[in-house]
Amino acid sequence: xxxxxxxxxxxxxxxxxxxxxxxxxxxxxxxxxxxxxxxxxxxxxxxxxxxxxxxxxxxxxxxxxxxxxxxxxxxxxxxxxxxxxxxxxxxxxxxxxxxxxxxxxx
Numbered sequence: 001x002x003x004x005x006x007x008x009x010x011x012x013x014x015x016x017x018x019x020x021x022x023x024x025x026x027x028x029x030x031x032x033x034x035x036x037x038x039x040x041x042x043x044x045x046x047x048x049x050x051x052x053x054x055x056x057x058x059x060x061x062x063x064x065x066x067x068x069x070x071x072x073x074x075x076x077x078x079x080x081x082x083x084x085x086x087x088x089x090x091x092x093x094x095x096x097x098x099x100x101x102x103x104x105x106x
Contacts, residue, residue, distance in 0.1 A: 014078045018085020020066045026093070027059030 035049035035056070046053075074082065 012078060012081035014074060015081040015085035017066055017070055017074065018082040018087075019089045020062070021070075021082075022086050022089040022093070024059045024062040024066055027055045028063055030056075031059070032056030 031052040035052035038044040038049050038052075039046055070082070
């Protein structure tokens, strides 16, 4: 359980749907933008951003998969676990970006 996903889903495995809803939304909304900026602003070759560009498309479908899972599997008693999964994922993503910014200023 010493992983962010372990903390995010502790107590109810359906908490992973909260994790997935955040990570897939980030992928669907931001990775295409990041890929474009890496090419346009930082001189990356488009082939160097293939993973990001591909995931921006894949993750749109993955969001739909998460919605279906929530609609088909989740009971009212599970929603607190899903919200906790979302909160912990946002917390760990925020920490990761804070760490990156801190390391880049050293």
